[in-house]
Amino acid sequence: MAGRRDWTRETLGAGVRDGDRRALARAITLVENGDPLAYGVVADLYPSTGHAYAVGITGPPGVGKSSLISALVRHVRAQETTVGVVSVDPSSPFSKGALLGDRIRLSDHFLDPGVFIRSMGTRGHLGGLAEATLQALLVLDAAGKDVVFLETVGAGQSEVEVIGIADTVVLVLMPGSGDSVQALKAGIMEIPDVIAINKMDHPAARTMLNEVRSILALDRDSDWRPPIILTEATRGEGVPELWEKIAAHRAHLEESGQLDERRRNNLAGEVFAVASARAKTHLENAVSDDPELRRLLDEVQRRELDPLTAVREILEKVFHIDSGTR
Numbered sequence: 001m002a003g004r005r006d007w008t009r010e011t012l013g014a015g016v017r018d019g020d021r022r023a024l025a026r027a028i029t030l031v032e033n034g035d036p037l038a039y040g041v042v043a044d045l046y047p048s049t050g051h052a053y054a055v056g057i058t059g060p061p062g063v064g065k066s067s068l069i070s071a072l073v074r075h076v077r078a079q080e081t082t083v084g085v086v087s088v089d090p091s092s093p094f095s096k097g098a099l100l101g102d103r104i105r106l107s108d109h110f111l112d113p114g115v116f117i118r119s120m121g122t123r124g125h126l127g128g129l130a131e132a133t134l135q136a137l138l139v140l141d142a143a144g145k146d147v148v149f150l151e152t153v154g155a156g157q158s159e160v161e162v163i164g165i166a167d168t169v170v171l172v173l174m175p176g177s178g179d180s181v182q183a184l185k186a187g188i189m190e191i192p193d194v195i196a197i198n199k200m201d202h203p204a205a206r207t208m209l210n211e212v213r214s215i216l217a218l219d220r221d222s223d224w225r226p227p228i229i230l231t232e233a234t235r236g237e238g239v240p241e242l243w244e245k246i247a248a249h250r251a252h253l254e255e256s257g258q259l260d261e262r263r264r265n266n267l268a269g270e271v272f273a274v275a276s277a278r279a280k281t282h283l284e285n286a287v288s289d290d291p292e293l294r295r296l297l298d299e300v301q302r303r304e305l306d307p308l309t310a311v312r313e314i315l316e317k318v319f320h321i322d323s324g325t326r
């Protein structure tokens, strides 16, 4: 296979800018593997990013996220909009196999040069999911994609890391997603910007709609009321309406000046999330590699050393942070 060794920081960056598919595929693989070349390329490309609109698509397993993205891609392609799709699987360090379903669902678009689709694990990542997603988004953005969909399965903290960079967050539910409805109700799950209730061909879809509607009615403070759309992804039903609501949310953010603010907060949050994840990995490695640090943990366990003294000594040794007596 030609290519692998041929790419340099310069040629790969130029290839991505041109929207060259091989360059894009290579760059995202390097991102996925946490390869140093990817950092250089993204660093070079970063000043010319900010064009792409990032739409996060989250929700429980099997609700139809990939099917909906596929239908949305078909819809926006009809308007000449170029698209990137990144499906992130938080449960798997490897992208192959686990995301077979995504590949099948999205395969209609593989031959369309205006669409770039990629499933991603997070192997080799010091900065976790947040890092992999952010870097992949930036690559697709630099390649000139107008819209980038970020798909991830809703699984607690992990989906927050993936969709934390999105301009608009769509939560996909289906009849039977009771746990998510409870999580919304209890305030455990953040209120998304748009909600799609998919599989509307299912008889319980309307009940679900009413339930979600009554929960959202309790939230009177915000100036954006998340619209709820019934969809049937497999037949494209409700998909133009869903896209219309995503566009309406974007217009709302732009007109109120909140898009800049949201992006500033998102980027700051991502930088913090990646830095935290890297610091944590560094700390774990340091402790497991250092008998002296491991000894501290043993002493805590034997009640010879109190926990906060151990914390202080570890931070001092690993990060050279003097946390004083606090």
Ligand SMILES: Nc1nc2c(ncn2[C@@H]2O[C@H](COP(=O)(O)OP(=O)(O)OP(=O)(O)O)[C@@H](O)[C@H]2O)c(=O)[nH]1
Pocket (backbone or CB within 6 Å): 060, 061, 062, 063, 064, 065, 066, 067, 068, 101, 102, 105, 153, 198, 199, 200, 201, 202, 231, 232, 233, 234, 235
């Ligand atoms: N009846 C019906 N089935 C649907 C609909 N949308 C998707 N499906 C089916 O639901 C199954 C899961 O769809 P996916 O699009 O893979 O769902 P997903 O949320 O991406 O799944 P994961 O990525 O594995 O979490 C597939 O068998 C789809 O064909 C719908 O509107 N109605």
Ligand SMILES: [Mg+2]
Pocket (backbone or CB within 6 Å): 065, 066, 067, 087, 101, 102, 151
């Ligand atoms: Mg999927």
